[in-house]
Each structure stands twice: as C-alpha cells, then as structure tokens.
Amino acid sequence: MDTLTVVTLCLIVSFILSQLSRFLDIPVVVGQILAGVILGLPIIRHIFTPESLNDVSFLADIGIIFLLLYVGLRMDLTRLKRVGKDTVLIGIATMALPFILGVAFMKAAGYSTTPALVVGACLSITAEGTTIKTLIDVNALTTKVGTIIIGAGLLDDVFEVLFLSLVLMFAQGSTAQVAFFPAKLLLFVLVAYGSYRLFPKLFRLIQKEHSRVTTFTSMIIFALIVAVVSTKLDLGPIIGALLAGIIIKHTEKYREDFLENLRELELMTFGFIIPFFFINIGLLFDVSTFVGNFWIILFVFFVGLVGKIAGALIMTPFTDLSFKQTYLIGWGMNSRGAVELVIAEIARQAGLLPPEIYTAIVVMAVTTTLIFPFVMKHTIKSDRTFLNA
Numbered sequence: 001m002d003t004l005t006v007v008t009l010c011l012i013v014s015f016i017l018s019q020l021s022r023f024l025d026i027p028v029v030v031g032q033i034l035a036g037v038i039l040g041l042p043i044i045r046h047i048f049t050p051e052s053l054n055d056v057s058f059l060a061d062i063g064i065i066f067l068l069l070y071v072g073l074r075m076d077l078t079r080l081k082r083v084g085k086d087t088v089l090i091g092i093a094t095m096a097l098p099f100i101l102g103v104a105f106m107k108a109a110g111y112s113t114t115p116a117l118v119v120g121a122c123l124s125i126t127a128e129g130t131t132i133k134t135l136i137d138v139n140a141l142t143t144k145v146g147t148i149i150i151g152a153g154l155l156d157d158v159f160e161v162l163f164l165s166l167v168l169m170f171a172q173g174s175t176a177q178v179a180f181f182p183a184k185l186l187l188f189v190l191v192a193y194g195s196y197r198l199f200p201k202l203f204r205l206i207q208k209e210h211s212r213v214t215t216f217t218s219m220i221i222f223a224l225i226v227a228v229v230s231t232k233l234d235l236g237p238i239i240g241a242l243l244a245g246i247i248i249k250h251t252e253k254y255r256e257d258f259l260e261n262l263r264e265l266e267l268m269t270f271g272f273i274i275p276f277f278f279i280n281i282g283l284l285f286d287v288s289t290f291v292g293n294f295w296i297i298l299f300v301f302f303v304g305l306v307g308k309i310a311g312a313l314i315m316t317p318f319t320d321l322s323f324k325q326t327y328l329i330g331w332g333m334n335s336r337g338a339v340e341l342v343i344a345e346i347a348r349q350a351g352l353l354p355p356e357i358y359t360a361i362v363v364m365a366v367t368t369t370l371i372f373p374f375v376m377k378h379t380i381k382s383d384r385t386f387l388n389a
Contacts, residue, residue, distance in 0.1 A: 006052040007059070007276075013039060014275040029133045029373050032275050033366070036282015045283075053283070060280035063273040065241040069223040070269055071132055071150065072245015073262055074141060084151075086319040090326065091152035093315045094333040098307030099124040105303050106357075109296075115357055118347045122336075122361045123304040125343075126156045127369070131335040133274065134373045138380060143387035145325055149332040154239070156333075184233040188240075191229055195222075196247050203251050216261050219248055281366060293356045300360035301367060308334040324386050328379050335372045336365040 001009075014035040021031030038044065048056075102123040106116035131149055135141040141150075199222060203215075223244035230240030249258075312330030316323055344361040347353040353361075380387065 001047045001049065001052065003052045003055045006048060006056065009047075010035070010039065010056060010279050011272070011275060014279055018275075026374065026377075028137055029278055030370055032278035033282045033370055035275070036279035037366075038282070039279065040283040048283075056276055056280055056283070059273060059276035061237065063269070063275075063277035065223065065227050065237050066265070066269040066273050067132060067277070068238050068241035069219075069245040069248075070262075070265055071141070072242045072247075073249050073265070075147075075150070075242075075246055075249070086315075086321055087148050087151035088155065089315045089318055090148060090312050090321075090329060090333075091155035094126070094152060094308050094311035094330065095124045095156060097311035097314075098304055101303050101307045102300075105299060109299075111354070111357070114352050115347070115354060118343065118353055119300065119357060119361065122344055123300070123307055123364070124156070125336060126153045126308075126333045127336045127365075131332050131372065133278070134335070134376050135332075137373070138376055140376070140380065140384070140387055145328055145332075145387045148321075149329055152329070152333060154242070184235065188230055188233050188235055191226075192243055195226060195243075196250070199247050199251060203248075212260070216264060219261065219265070222248065281369060293359050296356050297360040297363045300357070301364045304336075304364050305334055305368060322386060324379075328376065331372050331375045331379075334368045336368050 014032050017031035017035045017038075018028045019031075021028050039048075099120040102120035103116045106119050107113075111119075131153065132141065135146045135149065140146045203218065203222075223241055226244040226247075227237035227240035230243075231237045309327065309330035312326040312333060313323070315321075316326045319326070321329070344353060344358050348355070348358045
C-alpha cells in the first residue's frame with residue numbers, strides 16, 4: 001500500500017479511537033497508542049511496506065520535535081527555577097534506582113554484564129513526549145508537578161544520550177562516540193548561547209513584514225535548525241526543539257500575536273503530526289511476543305515500574321513536595337516509548353541483547369506509557385489542587 005493511503009488510514013483509525021476515548025472518558029493518548037496496536041496486528045500489518053513504515057517513523061520523529069517546541073513555548077522558566085532542587089533530586093533518583101534494580105535483576109537471572117547494563121539503562125529512561133501529551137490533556141503541563149516531570153525528564157536526556165553513545169561504541173567497536181561526548185555537549189551549549197543572543201534580533205527583523213505566515217514559518221524553521229544541530233551532535237532532537245521553543249518565547253512573549261501563533265502550532269501538532277508518534281509506539285507492540293516470554297516480561301515491567309515510583313518517593317523528605325506529589329511524579333517518569341527502544345534495537349542488532357529481553361523491553365515501554373494517563377486522570381479527578389501545592 002502506498003504511503004499516502006497508509007498515512008490517511010493511520011489518521012482515520014487514530015481519529016476514531018481518540019473520539020471513542022473521549023466518549024468513554026479515558027485519556028486520548030491511550031486511543032492513539034491503541035490505534036498503532038490495532039494497525040500492528042498480523043492481519044492488518046501486512047498493508048505496511050518497509051517504506052511506509054519508515055514514513056510513519058519519520059512523521060513520529062517530526063511529531064516529537066513539534067511537541068517539544070510547543071512545550072518550550074509554554075514553559076514557565078520562573079517556576080522551573082523555583083523547583084530546581086526538587087527536579088534535580090528526583091531526576092537523579094528516578095534514573096539511578098531503576099538502573100541499579102535492572103542490572104541487579106538481570107545479573108540475578110544469570111545474564112552477563114552487557115545485557116544487564118542495557119536493561120538497566122532502558123528502565124531508567126523517561127520519554128517526555130508520551131508524558132507531555134497526558135499533562136496537556138489534563139491541563140497540568142505548567143503546574144508544579146508537571147514542571148518537575150519535564151525538568152527531571154531533561155536530566156534523563158543527558159543520561160540516555162551518553163548511554164546510547166556507549167551502546168554504539170560496543171556495537172561499532174569504537175570509543176569515539178563516548179570520547180567526543182563532552183566536546184559535543186560544550187559545542188551545543190555555545191550554539192545555544194549564540195542562538196539566544198542572535199535569534200531575537202533576527203526575528204524582530206523578520207517581523208517587520210507584519211505577516212503572521214512569515215513569523216510562524218520562521219518559528220518552525222528555527223526550531224528545526226536547532227533540532228538538526230543537536231541531532232548532528234548526537235544529543236538528539238528533543239533538547240534542541242525544547243530550547244528553540246524557550247528562545248522563541250523569550251523573544252515573542254510580549255507580542256500580541258504570540259498566543260495566536262501558539263494556538264496555530266497546537267492545532268497543527270495535535271491535529272495532524274503527533275498522532276503518528278503514538279501510532280508508531282503502538283506499532284512496536286506485538287501481542288504474540290507474550291508467548292513463551294511472559295515471566296521475563298512481567299519481571300522487567302515490575303522492576304521498571306517500581307524503580308521509578310520508589311526513586312521519586314524516597315526523595316520526598318529531601319524536597320518541598322508531598323508524598324502524593326512525588327508518587328504522581330514517579331508515575332510520570334514511568335512513561336517510556338522513545339530512546340530506550342532505540343537503545344534496545346541497536347543492542348539487539350549488535351547481538352548484545354537476547355531476543356526475549358528485547359521483547360520484554362518493548363512490552364515494558366508500551367505498557368508503562370499506556371498506564372500513566374489513567375493514573376494521572378484518576379489521581380487528579382477528585383482534587384487537582386495538590387498539583388501546585
């Protein structure tokens with residue numbers, strides 16, 4: 001089936017399940033992921049050619065860039081500074097504990113050090129894209145809890161990029177990926193600072209045309225450029241897209257048409273592009289993988305789930321957060337479905353990861369992503385004041 005037909009079919013299925021989710025009063029993101037699961041069923045999956053699957057994956061990558069650009073445009077840096085200490089503590093704990101538990105579990109199960117480290121890394125990573133959509137749906141993105149989840153997720157990005165470099169090093173037999181990481185990070189910081197200084201002047205020059213189309217297009221181009229730079233430096237597009245959004249907001253926040261541009265980006269992102277990100281997650285889920293791998297899948301899922309929640313909870317006495325807040329943040333940090341799947345796939349192709357462990361990681365990533373929206377909605381249903389307490 002050609003790409004245009006596949007893209008249209010994906011949007012139709014996603015739209016139907018999104019509307020059904022609203023009707024049943026369940027999170028929309030669940031319907032979008034289930035759309036991918038349905039399209040990935042053996043009786044349907046054959047309609048996808050390798051080329052059309054690549055196209056869906058490409059739209060998913062674009063979707064996460066636009067989503068993080070949108071988050072950057074809405075991010076409250078003042079609030080992020082106020083919860084900086086809490087964010088760092090929770091970010092470190094929710095990375096370290098799942099990593100330690102994952103490695104310990106794999107070693108206890110008799111696996112060698114390399115697959116144990118890969119599993120530990122995959123369990124410790126958070127996928128902000130899947131979490132952010134849920135926060136937006138329940139109007140919690142700019143709350144105290146939402147800000148900490150996003151900030152802690154950014155710390156995850158640094159770890160996941162470093163570990164991805166380590167996996168590539170083992171797969172390619174080269175130490176260059178890791179050796180040059182500090183230099184690449186420093187170079188990106190310089191690029192970010194240069195963009196912060198230069199972009200406002202350039203943007204104001206563009207705005208003299210008084211064309212909203214030109215202004216909106218220049219926002220998109222700038223975000224893509226910064227995302228490309230961060231990707232070329234092996235830092236991934238997420239950090240670049242988020243930074244671009246923050247810089248644009250700093251430049252635009254006092255203009256009357258800023259909110260209009262934000263709404264237009266929101267319509268384009270959530271109406272067309274972001275569904276492919278969640279469909280792509282669903283396509284990775286294969287029901288047949290449960291056969292013969294149930295117990296290892298269950299243990300990996302349990303270790304990953306408990307590690308994130310416990311990591312957040314143990315930091316409660318050292319933060320200004322309540323037990324209920326850290327509990328919900330722990331669930332938020334459990335949402336996965338992005339870089340950890342890339343790490344697992346590279347490790348599998350390089351022969352560093354047994355098939356049953358690869359399957360367990362994929363199932364864990366998809367199921368934890370599906371659970372968080374329900375937990376979030378249920379937790380704040382009766383009282384949402386604690387989100388900003």
